[in-house]
Amino acid sequence: xxxxxxxxxxxxxxxxxxxxxxxxxxxxxxxxxxxxxxxxxxxxxxxxxxxxxxxxxxxxxxxxxxxxxxxxxxxxxxxxxxxxxxxxxxxxxxxxxxxxxxxxxxxxxxxxxxx
Amino acid sequence: xxxxxxxxxxxxxxxxxxxxxxxxxxxxxxxxxxxxxxxxxxxxxxxxxxxxxxxxxxxxxxxxxxxxxxxxxxxxxxxxxxxxxxxxxxxxxxxxxxxxxxxxxxxxxxx
Numbered sequence: 001x002x003x004x005x006x007x008x009x010x011x012x013x014x015x016x017x018x019x020x021x022x023x024x025x026x027x028x029x030x031x032x033x034x035x036x037x038x039x040x041x042x043x044x045x046x047x048x049x050x051x052x053x054x055x056x057x058x059x060x061x062x063x064x065x066x067x068x069x070x071x072x073x074x075x076x077x078x079x080x081x082x083x084x085x086x087x088x089x090x091x092x093x094x095x096x097x098x099x100x101x102x103x104x105x106x107x108x109x110x111x112x113x114x115x
Numbered sequence: 116x117x118x119x120x121x122x123x124x125x126x127x128x129x130x131x132x133x134x135x136x137x138x139x140x141x142x143x144x145x146x147x148x149x150x151x152x153x154x155x156x157x158x159x160x161x162x163x164x165x166x167x168x169x170x171x172x173x174x175x176x177x178x179x180x181x182x183x184x185x186x187x188x189x190x191x192x193x194x195x196x197x198x199x200x201x202x203x204x205x206x207x208x209x210x211x212x213x214x215x216x217x218x219x220x221x222x223x224x225x226x
Contacts, residue, residue, distance in 0.1 A: 004157070033213070042119075042203050042216030043158065056213065091157050104214070106157025 002026060004107035006092050012113045013082045021077045021110045025094030032075050033104060034067055035091040043091055049075060050098065082114045118142070119206055119217035127223040131193055136220040138204035139186045145207050147187050148214065149178055152201040161189075194224045 005024045013019050025032050031050055035043035036059075045059040051072040060067070064082075069075040079086055089111050093104040119140045128134055138147070146165045150158035162171050164180035164187060171178045177190040191198055201221050205214040 035216075040218070042205075042218045044216070045213045048213060059213075093157070103160055103163070106159070108156050 004092055004094055004105050006090075006107040006110050008110060009108065010111050010113075012115065014115055015082060015084060017082055018078065018080045019082055019112065021079075021090050021112070023075045023077070023092030023094075023107060025073065025075070025092070026096075026105055027073075029094035029096055029105075031095040031098055031102070031104075032069055033093040033095075034075070034077050035093065036061075037089045037091055037109070039088070046077070046090075079112075082112075084114050087112055087114045119204055119215055121202075121204060121217040121220050123220060124218070125221050125223075127225065128194055130195060130224055130226050132224075133190070133192050134194055134222070135188055135190045136202055136222070137186065137188050138206075138217055140206060141185065142206070142208075143184050145184070147180055147184070147207075148205045149187070149189055150203040150205065152203060152219070153199075158201075158203055191222075194222075196224045196226050198222060199224050 007022045033048050034046040036046055037043045047060055047067045048056040049069040052069050064080045066078045089109040091106055091109045093106045095102040095104045122137045146163055148163045149161045152158040162178045167182045167184045169180045175192045179188045201219045203216055203219045205216045207214050
């Protein structure tokens with residue numbers, strides 16, 4: 001399929017461990033977004049890339065969260081020293097052009113559980 | 116900060132019934148999107164509305180954007196079990212900012 005893929009689908013981490021979540025966007029899509037979705041809530045914006053440039057990281061909850069997209073395609077969201085409150089589904093989305101009205105295509109998410 | 120509220124939070128109905136879910140804000144949005152999300156999957160875009168007062172129909176789903184572009188509704192006619200899911204609305208501000216999502220309405224359609 002040509003959709004957005006994310007890996008791993010599930011991740012269990014002990015408190016204090018570092019984790020890395022991967023997103024493979026749709027080929028050719030310029031924009032890439034990361035969202036955090038807590039149980040029973042809607043997605044909350046974390047960060048936005050246009051190609052390899054991280055244009056907006058205003059939603060990252062702390063400096064333990066770091067995202068990169070070095071070649072303008074695959075992106076990695078890294079969480080250092082995980083805490084229990086980091087437990088959530090992390091969604092990645094890509095769109096063909098810029099943010100705003102352009103359709104975002106979401107991946108299935110990575111469910112992170114921090115024990 | 117632009118916030119979106121959705122109501123009801125949960126809705127359980129029988130197959131064949133009609134329903135309406137609402138998305139409200141005190142802020143004006145340049146556009147508003149509706150998504151459906153199924154368990155274990157990411158949200159899937161249903162529609163984007165842009166113009167105040169706009170009405171869009173997608174088979175049994177009717178979407179309306181309020182005249183003031185602060186609220187929206189989704190009406191489903193003759194609901195089917197396949198309509199079960201989390202319905203999310205998301206609004207974008209006037210300057211191309213990121214979409215802000217509401218908390219969703221979780222719909223269950225019983226056969």
